[in-house]
Amino acid sequence: MANAPLHGAMQQDHTPSRAVFFDRDGVLIVDTGYPSKPDEIHWIDGAQRALIRLAALGYRRFVVTNQSGVARGYFEEGAVESIHAAMQAALPDAARIDDFAYCPHHPGGSVARYATACDCRKPAPGMLNSLIARHRIDRAGSFLIGDRASDLAAAAAAGIDGFLFPGGDLDRFVVQLLRGA
Numbered sequence: 001m002a003n004a005p006l007h008g009a010m011q012q013d014h015t016p017s018r019a020v021f022f023d024r025d026g027v028l029i030v031d032t033g034y035p036s037k038p039d040e041i042h043w044i045d046g047a048q049r050a051l052i053r054l055a056a057l058g059y060r061r062f063v064v065t066n067q068s069g070v071a072r073g074y075f076e077e078g079a080v081e082s083i084h085a086a087m088q089a090a091l092p093d094a095a096r097i098d099d100f101a102y103c104p105h106h107p108g109g110s111v112a113r114y115a116t117a118c119d120c121r122k123p124a125p126g127m128l129n130s131l132i133a134r135h136r137i138d139r140a141g142s143f144l145i146g147d148r149a150s151d152l153a154a155a156a157a158a159g160i161d162g163f164l165f166p167g168g169d170l171d172r173f174v175v176q177l178l179r180g181a
Helices: 046-057 077-089 124-133 147-156 170-179
Strands: 019-022 060-066 099-103 144-147 161-164
Touching: 019 124, 046 060, 046 170, 060 077, 060 124, 060 144, 060 170, 099 124, 144 170, 147 161
Parallel strands: 019 060, 019 144, 060 099, 144 161
Antiparallel strands: none
16 A cells, blocks of 8 residues: 655544545545546535534544556556645645545556555555554544445445445535434
8 A cells, every 4th residue: 555644633642533534536536537637636516625624523534545547557656646745735734634545556457566456455445444553543433435335345344434425515415424414
């Protein structure tokens, strides 16, 4: 699993934190099909408001994203990290993402070192489990928002709730989740 740790708020005590894990393309940013440049970032309606809202409620915020474009030879890992850095820079300090995890692998990839099955590619839970352990996350108080069945399968395998984002306004969706609707 590849990670691009971008430092957000640090945990002040040793109590496990609640967290929300987001798929990237189709949940936080528009899925334009293998985006690889910062100018290809188009935020989903309400995404930044949702991050601000969750930060204000004390949730840590993480991104878990399959990036098979690396394995397919469409772009290098540095392109993924550039996108993540640009996303982070677009957010107010209080709502920054605590950490990004991505999987550059795909068994059908054309780049030999990434053309493999792994435990980090969703629906496997490797990215989630790694972030949960590294950041002392309380599984019971945490959840994932994704736009594919593989996202929800990864959440279930990691022992957290998963919710399917149907599109539209992400902040409105988060408000409904928090209300239990």
